[in-house]
Amino acid sequence: MINLYQAKKGQNLRVVSVPDIGLLQNLGLREGTYVSVKNRYALGGPVLLRVEKAFSVAVGKDIATQISVKETV
Amino acid sequence: MSDRILLMGNPNVGKSIFFTELTGIHAMSSNYTGTTVNFMEGRITIGGKEYTLIDVPGTYSMTPTSEAEAVAQKFMQEGAAAVICVLDASNLERNLKLAMELTRYNIPMIFTLNMMDVAARHGVRIDIRQLEEQLKAPVVKSVAVKGKGLKELINRLEILLKSATCGRKCEGCPWAAAKEICGRVSTQKSTSPGFLDKLGDAMLNPFPGLPIAILVLALLVAVVVFGGRGLRVPLIMLTDNLIIPAIRNAFEFVFALFASEPISYSFLYYDNGFQTGTRLFYGNMWQTVGNYAAVGGIADILINILIGEYGIFVISFQWIIALILPYVFAFYVGITFLEDSGYLPRISVLFDNIMRKLGVQGGSLIHVFLALGCAVPAILGSRTATTKKERLMIVTIVCFTIPCISQIGALIALMSVFSWWMTPAMVLFTMLMFATVALIASKLIKGSVDPLILEVPNLLLPNPKTYLRKLAIRMKHFLKDAEFPMLIAVFIAAVLAGTGIISAIAQNAAVQSIVSGWLGMPEEAVVALILGIVRREMSVAPLLILNLTYLQAFVAGVVSLLYLPCLSVFGIVAKEFKIKTAVLIFVGTIVAAIFIGGMVNQIARLFM
Numbered sequence: 001m002i003n004l005y006q007a008k009k010g011q012n013l014r015v016v017s018v019p020d021i022g023l024l025q026n027l028g029l030r031e032g033t034y035v036s037v038k039n040r041y042a043l044g045g046p047v048l049l050r051v052e053k054a055f056s057v058a059v060g061k062d063i064a065t066q067i068s069v070k071e072t073v
Numbered sequence: 074m075s076d077r078i079l080l081m082g083n084p085n086v087g088k089s090i091f092f093t094e095l096t097g098i099h100a101m102s103s104n105y106t107g108t109t110v111n112f113m114e115g116r117i118t119i120g121g122k123e124y125t126l127i128d129v130p131g132t133y134s135m136t137p138t139s140e141a142e143a144v145a146q147k148f149m150q151e152g153a154a155a156v157i158c159v160l161d162a163s164n165l166e167r168n169l170k171l172a173m174e175l176t177r178y179n180i181p182m183i184f185t186l187n188m189m190d191v192a193a194r195h196g197v198r199i200d201i202r203q204l205e206e207q208l209k210a211p212v213v214k215s216v217a218v219k220g221k222g223l224k225e226l227i228n229r230l231e232i233l234l235k236s237a238t239c240g241r242k243c244e245g246c247p248w249a250a251a252k253e254i255c256g257r258v259s260t261q262k263s264t265s266p267g268f269l270d271k272l273g274d275a276m277l278n279p280f281p282g283l284p285i286a287i288l289v290l291a292l293l294v295a296v297v298v299f300g301g302r303g304l305r306v307p308l309i310m311l312t313d314n315l316i317i318p319a320i321r322n323a324f325e326f327v328f329a330l331f332a333s334e335p336i337s338y339s340f341l342y343y344d345n346g347f348q349t350g351t352r353l354f355y356g357n358m359w360q361t362v363g364n365y366a367a368v369g370g371i372a373d374i375l376i377n378i379l380i381g382e383y384g385i386f387v388i389s390f391q392w393i394i395a396l397i398l399p400y401v402f403a404f405y406v407g408i409t410f411l412e413d414s415g416y417l418p419r420i421s422v423l424f425d426n427i428m429r430k431l432g433v434q435g436g437s438l439i440h441v442f443l444a445l446g447c448a449v450p451a452i453l454g455s456r457t458a459t460t461k462k463e464r465l466m467i468v469t470i471v472c473f474t475i476p477c478i479s480q481i482g483a484l485i486a487l488m489s490v491f492s493w494w495m496t497p498a499m500v501l502f503t504m505l506m507f508a509t510v511a512l513i514a515s516k517l518i519k520g521s522v523d524p525l526i527l528e529v530p531n532l533l534l535p536n537p538k539t540y541l542r543k544l545a546i547r548m549k550h551f552l553k554d555a556e557f558p559m560l561i562a563v564f565i566a567a568v569l570a571g572t573g574i575i576s577a578i579a580q581n582a583a584v585q586s587i588v589s590g591w592l593g594m595p596e597e598a599v600v601a602l603i604l605g606i607v608r609r610e611m612s613v614a615p616l617l618i619l620n621l622t623y624l625q626a627f628v629a630g631v632v633s634l635l636y637l638p639c640l641s642v643f644g645i646v647a648k649e650f651k652i653k654t655a656v657l658i659f660v661g662t663i664v665a666a667i668f669i670g671g672m673v674n675q676i677a678r679l680f681m
């Protein structure tokens with residue numbers, strides 16, 4: 001298990017736990033959600049995710065480090 | 074609330090387009106989350122009965138996370154005759170999840186699967202009958218921007234309003250219900266991404282995304298600077314040959330009703346007291362009146378003040394139409410395209426790292442871009458912020474360092490008289506101020522800013538009709554909002570000058586030491602500082618007719634940039650926050666403008 005900020009570009013992941021932030025939950029980033037990393041940004045930038053192959057969300061570094069994920073195939 | 078019909082749904086699914094199409098009242102729409110932050114209402118007639126259609130801000134859920142989302146919750150709680158729930162067909166599951174939450178309010182609902190074109194592009198197929206079965210409510214397909222599906226929506230809505238029946242009510246977990254329904258009604262076959270999707274992704278990749286971003290921004294600047302300059306030529310002709318003669322004719326007609334003798338044209342252009350624009354402001358009007366009285370009558374004097382070469386009406390129309398409007402138009406041509414294409418959230422993602430270091434987050438950049446047009450919608454738009462601090466940071470940055478396009482137009486006009494490097498230098502200076510103000514504000518304002526969580530929409534090719542309609546509305550608003558305050562400002566200028574108040578202020582020892590001493594400006598520049606309170610471009614425009622040096626022009630630009638936002642901005646800040654916040658910004662911007670403008674002047678002088 002790693003945190004989302006450590007994930008590499010192109011990795012497919014399953015969300016294991018997320019911090020208690022309303023907007024994350026409301027957007028559908030919840031335990032069990034499948035995501036893939038579309039892009040990462042240098043210098044403390046966000047992580048860009050494709051969520052459930054349906055839509056893209058950028059998550060800032062300080063939240064990404066609090067989301068734990070597991071690699072899937 | 075039985076006559077209300079609510080347009081509900083996730084952000085950025087097309088609700089405002091529906092509202093505009095159904096009511097004929099224009100609601101702003103753009104391709105990013107959070108365009109509508111307050112509701113709009115309009116009347117529609119369905120089945121012979123009148124209803125109030127309400128365009129509600131989009132929300133991801135009924136547990137709101139921002140001021141804008143809270144409005145959506147409030148409307149559902151107040152109840153309605155029906156809800157039109159707009160679903161993004163290309164992102165069904167998450168949209169259905171909100172729909173499931175909405176079913177708990179016991180309001181009859183109709184669903185429209187919008188963005189069917191985008192869904193088709195992504196290979197998504199949805200079985201409408203099956204979806205109706207699942208929701209136990211009417212469902213229609215639509216492509217709102219093309220007006221497709223609107224008729225059917227209204228027809229089915231009429232039936233729904235008559236029967237007033239509620240469909241399936243979700244008592245359990247809305248996510249689970251949404252997943253289950255979505256699985257039953259939709260299939261996705263994998264398609265190879267089309268050009269727009271590929272481009273949209275490339276723009277998000279640091280490479281080539283960052284070079285593209287720099288290119289796009291440079292292009293926007295070029296459109297404003299060169300497009301604006303190019304447009305000035307025909308508009309100057311239009312103003313001088315058509316608009317001003319028309320105004321003069323109208324006035325002459327009115328005067329002719331009262332005067333026994335026709336107005337002598339030789340007199341109208343008889344340049345005794347009004348030889349230069351400066352005269353209008355600084356000349357002693359009474360003395361001028363005396364000169365004129367010796368030659369002509371009172372009517373002639375009035376005529377000259379109103380429509381003479383530097384008359385109030387002439388100057389204000391020249392400035393608005395031939396000076397400011399070209400830049401405003403060029404800017405909106407560019408920015409509206411960026412808004413409707415979905416490029417702005419991409420900029421937010423690419424530059425989130427820099428913004429984060431400045432104590433804000435990338436999402437705030439959308440508001441900054443809006444503020445380049447006008448600060449008022451930007452400050453309203455900041456209601457999407459999830460914390461108080463974030464909102465205050467956006468407002469502070471916007472009020473201190475983001476010039477509005479009217480002011481930018483006047484600044485470009487001033488700078489371009491001197492040298493090509495003045496405008497880029499001003500842009501760099503603005504960025505420096507942006508960073509400085511953000512860093513200081515993040516230290517001073519208490520609280521915290523939530524890190525970025527931003528949905529990035531699909532890149533869309535703006536719909537020509539929607540695009541042109543938005544552009545037209547913006548220009549109409551500009552003309553409506555600008556001309557009257559401009560007339561007032563020029564009128565105040567004339568009165569202040571005529572009564573000698575300006576000279577009294579300008580010759581006050583303290584004012585002189587600031588304006589002429591510290592800032593190194595000619596004493597007449599004080600008029601710009603006074604008028605700048607009414608409208609922002611007025612902190613620059615009066616300087617166009619003074620003979621400034623390079624340094625003075627640059628200092629004037631710096632002062633104008635940091636100086637007070639206009640009266641409407643104070644109104645909105647006082648309304649959205651506290652009077653105290655507005656007062657702090659009032660005092661803060663004046664002090665910052667004079668302090669930093671003076672520093673630039675003093676430091677530059679050391680080297681000159």
Ligand SMILES: Nc1nc2c(ncn2[C@@H]2O[C@H](COP(=O)(O)OP(=O)(O)OP(=O)(O)O)[C@@H](O)[C@H]2O)c(=O)[nH]1
Pocket residue numbers: 082083084085086087088089090091101102103104105106107108109110129130131132187188189190191215216217218219412413414533536539
């Ligand atoms: N391709 C396509 N674009 C659409 C369609 N409907 C709306 N759009 C575009 O989608 C974007 C969002 O539309 P809006 O009407 O602003 O969305 P909204 O639901 O009011 O969004 P918020 O105010 O943020 O809640 C705009 O750029 C529209 O032009 C559609 O059916 N097809």
Ligand SMILES: [Mg+2]
Pocket residue numbers: 088089090101102108109128130131
């Ligand atoms: Mg809207």
